[in-house]
Amino acid sequence: MIGYLKGEIITAAPTRILIDVNGVGYLVNISLNTFEAVSGKKSVQLYISTIVREDSISLYGFSGEEEKAMFELLISVSGIGAKSALSILSGIRAEELRRTITQADTARLSTIPGIGKKTAERLVLELREKVDSVPSSAAGTAPVGIRSEAVSALIALGYNQKNAEQAVRDILGVTPDISIEELLKNALRKFASR
Numbered sequence: 001m002i003g004y005l006k007g008e009i010i011t012a013a014p015t016r017i018l019i020d021v022n023g024v025g026y027l028v029n030i031s032l033n034t035f036e037a038v039s040g041k042k043s044v045q046l047y048i049s050t051i052v053r054e055d056s057i058s059l060y061g062f063s064g065e066e067e068k069a070m071f072e073l074l075i076s077v078s079g080i081g082a083k084s085a086l087s088i089l090s091g092i093r094a095e096e097l098r099r100t101i102t103q104a105d106t107a108r109l110s111t112i113p114g115i116g117k118k119t120a121e122r123l124v125l126e127l128r129e130k131v132d133s134v135p136s137s138a139a140g141t142a143p144v145g146i147r148s149e150a151v152s153a154l155i156a157l158g159y160n161q162k163n164a165e166q167a168v169r170d171i172l173g174v175t176p177d178i179s180i181e182e183l184l185k186n187a188l189r190k191f192a193s194r
Contacts, residue, residue, distance in 0.1 A: 002026075002048045002050045002059060003050070004046070004047055005028065005045070005048055005059075006045045007043065008043050009038065009041060012035065014032055014035045015029060015032075016030065017035070017044070017061065019061075026059060029059065029060045030061050033067065034046070034061060034067065037064075038063060045063075046062060046063065047065050048060065048061050051082055060082060062089075064094070066094045066134055067094040070097055070131075070134055071089060073131065076126075077123060077126045077127065078122070078126075080119075084114060091112035092112055093165070098131045098134060101127050102128065104124045104128065106120040106124055109123060146180050147169075147172060149180055150168045154168070154187055159191060164187070168183065171186045
C-alpha cells in the first residue's frame with residue numbers, strides 16, 4: 001500500500017495530479033482543496049489512500065492527514081464511494097466537515113454538490129461518533145471557532161460562502177493569531193480592493 005508520496009509535479013489539474021517520484025510517475029486523484037494547496041508549486045508531498053479493486057488500483061492524494069482521514073471515514077459510509085467522498089471534500093474543508101457532522105448540520109451538508117438530504121442524514125448518523133478520532137490539522141492555526149465565526153459574519157454581510165472562506169483562509173495563513181475583529185476588517189478591506 002502506498003501511504004505517502006513526495007516528488008515533482010509533472011502536471012496538475014483540479015481533480016488529478018501526476019507526480020514524478022524518482023523516475024516513476026504516479027497519477028493521483030485529488031480534491032479541489034488539495035489542488036488549491038499545491039497550485040503553483042514545483043514539488044509536492046501528499047498523503048495517499050490506496051484503493052484496490054478487482055480491475056484497478058487508484059490513488060487518492062491529500063495535502064494533510066486530516067483530509068485523508070476524513071476521506072477514509074466517508075468511504076466507510078454505505079453508498080459513498082471514493083469519487084463521492086472526493087467530491088464532498090472538494091465542496092467543504094475537512095475541519096469544517098468535521099464540525100458540521102458533529103453539530104448534525106444536515107442543512108449545510110445538503111449544500112455540498114452531490115449530497116442530498118438523505119445522504120446528509122446518513123453521514124451524520126454514521127460518522128458523528130467517529131469524527132473525533134480524525135487527527136486535526138488545526139494545531140498552530142487559528143481556532144475553528146474564529147474561522148467559522150468570521151465566515152458566518154461575512155456571509156451575513158452578503159458575501160458568498162466560497163469567497164468568504166477563501167478570504168478568511170488567506171488572512172489566517174499570514175497571521176494565524178489575529179483577533180476576530182482584525183480578521184473581519186482585513187477581509188472587508190480585501191473585498192473592497194477587488
